Amino acid sequence: MNSSRLGIRTRITGGSLLIAILISVIAGIVIYTQVERLVNESQARILEGIAGQYVTAITTGDTEELDMPGHGQLVLVVDSSGAIAVDTFPADLAAQTPDLVARRDGTRTVEAGSAEFLVRSTSVDAADGTWHVITASDSDTNVLDEVAWLLIVSIAVINIAFGASSWLIGSAALGPVSQLRRSAAALVASPSTETLPVGAARDEISELAETLNTLIAELRASAERERQIVSDASHEIRTPLAIIQTRLELAQREARSLDDMKVDVAAAQRTLARLSSLAASLLELSRIDAQHSSGSATVGALVAELAEAADRGRLRVADRNILIDYTDDISSPSAVVAVSEEDFGRVCDNLVGNAVHAIRDRGSVQLRLAEEQGAVILTVTDDGGGMNEDFVPLALDRFSRQSEARTGGGAGLGLPIVAGIAANAGGLVELRNDPGVGLCVSVRLPTRQPHGNTLTPG
Template sequence: MADRTPAGASAGAAHHRLRAAAHRHLARHPRAAVLVDRLTPRSVRARTTLAACVSVAVVLSVASAAVVFLLRVNLERTVEADTREQAQAVARLATDGRLTSPLPLDRGTDFIQVVDANGAVVAASQNLTGRPSLAPAGHPNGHSTFNLRARGHAHHQRVTSIAATTPTGPVTIYVGASLHTADAAEDLTTAALAVLSTVLLFTVGALTWRATGRALRPVEAIRAEVAAIGDRDLNRRVPEPRSDDEIARLAGTMNAMLQRLEAAGTRQRRFIADASHELRSPLTVLRTQLEVALAHSDPDVHTDLVAGALEDTERLQALAADLLLLARLDTTDQDWPDEPVDLADLVHTTVAARGAEPHPVAVHAPTAITVPGNTLWLRRLLTNLLDNAQRHACRHVTVRLTTDRASGHAVLDVTNDGPPIEPADRERIFERFARLDDARSRDDGGTGLGLPIARDIAAIHKGTLTVLDAPGTTVFRTRLPIPPHHFRAGTQSSLRPS
């Protein structure tokens, strides 16, 4: 293998040099470059047809050359066998001293000539009587091909020469046979193969052109449909072929993509509408309060109105912060955050910073569990879950941190003893600005973005956030994966059941 590597490298280098030379040549001859560019097939259909025709042409050329070569060899061997048999018969006559002139010709031979060591003709067949020697004296034994134009024949002769010893001295016997049949068969076979190859080549080209066109017709239909789909026509779908092939899978994939785009567009429009509604309400109240404050000069009224305006301003500030965070989460193209985060420490510090109002929070996080992530985002996830739990709890809230050693996940449960969430609403609460009917008051409900933000943060960390079916309580479970390369000595000890 080591021996082939330099050769492969040199071949690759030679290929690159040829391409570079071709580019330089085309750069010096812009007209040639334009001609090459025009002759280069543009479409997949044309390139496929050209490749098929070139491949078939190469195969046919090699096969035809092999057939003609084998035919020529077989015919020449047949002629050679006839001439050798005739030459051996004449050699026996010469050895016995029974040479006569003219010598008789057998079927398949054209002439016989016996020449002595001095180049003089000793005997010959009728058609060579009186003619000089065909070859120089001392011509070695073997086979050769003569073109006897002196005899008026344009075709070749296969000549066999054999040395023999006569009573008067050594002689060389030349026996020739015409290759006219071999030449004619070769010419006929070459012409027939050329015609058949041409017909086959055109047939392959036509079939490839038609088959490629039929195969690419669905692709063109898909392209035309995609080109016609605008930003307001995302409900349209590309045609899916009934065949179970790559093009059908491509169409299915594109329809799935269009479905996702349509769903994303719908969510975006609903989000914009809901955001406009959520912003319009506090802005309207704030403006009313300020107008009333301008119309009244009573300090007590001013104080109440300013307090209400401050409350609405804080609500607007929180809503704007949530919207900005959602926009950042939607557009983030970062990789999985890999900052080591101690979830147990994060839980303890977050709960301690909140205090015990309005309901006490019990924490069960006995061991350190380190996961890769973003500390600020994970703290925001826990804060949003605690805000939701505090808003709906009756008496207490529980935070429990464990590990699922089988799957390598950290499990964070935030539980409150408030009214359970109906199964039909357990996914709807994660929609943006979606709040259940009993949480729509401004004093009791949030902005409707806390849970969606928490789920998006979990998704960015390759985790999940779901609502569990627990009797008498509501449990929000967050599962965060712990990648294998984060299982260090310090973290492996934490992967014990709590």
């Protein structure tokens, strides 16, 4: 039988009962052995006491008329010539007299017929030679049998009681677990904001309930975020789709000339480009959320990617009076960051794009990659006027936009993408806002040495 298919209570009871049976059997064997030893020693002492009077008489030479033993006492006395002086042995045992005399002194068990006897032999030196005093008694097997049965019954009763107790204790111990399961089933059946009950006792069950409550809270928050993303994405997609449809209908029905039609189609294309950008951002966010491995790159590779990001930004503003420059202060290019070069480039592009949208026609964007103990910090600073102070706490939320001035009509996903990539790499994003002047975004990424296995937070 596969024990994993059994219930926890059954496994606890069965395991405890097996251990109890093993211990009780060992204890029973030890007890029986000790009882057997005590019985044999007691019988040996009795036989020694019975033989004592004859040993004394033979030693003192008073052997002319030896006293007969008491009722039920089995005694055999053989003189130095081999004659029987005293004999109360049963016939089957008396028949073994030559063998008993020939054996060494001591106590042993002898079978005679269907009976078993405990026999003690004693040699006594006298003036006329060596006498032999042999005493015997029925082996006390009945007593030992009774002890054996008593032990068996006692062990059986104790183990049955122990098994029942284990079952009850297991039931009591698993009671809170069953309650927890019922509460969880109730939560699944009727979605609500409630959580699992946590018992007053600070034990493993309450810790399990707290851990499950944390998981439930995270799952609810994740589900809420998904619902919100779907809602926001639906809203964002619906608007450009409506615009595209309207523009195309105008081009089809109301355009009076080819130029009018081109204007409407161009407007529809711009809206379609915005929709395509939104879809790409949503896919990027989905990839970041589902990403199990954040990638890896050396700090030296990030420096090269930073330069390329600056070049891409310059191409973007080639027709505007905007200066985009970069600097780096790196002394350990071989250090490793848990972010891929592609993702780091996407971070730079999003931050440069936001800064360029904020600046509009004239200004500057400064990119800098610096090294601190256990981390590299990317800072992107612009002079685009900064943000509204009330919006700063919401800037990293998805689909959050303060105005056209900062987002350039985007969907409000640029900074959330940056925050998601940084979080996957074990880093964080900070905003330093100077209203009326500009904004500085810092992305802190922990580093490790190439031979290390873990990131070292700064």
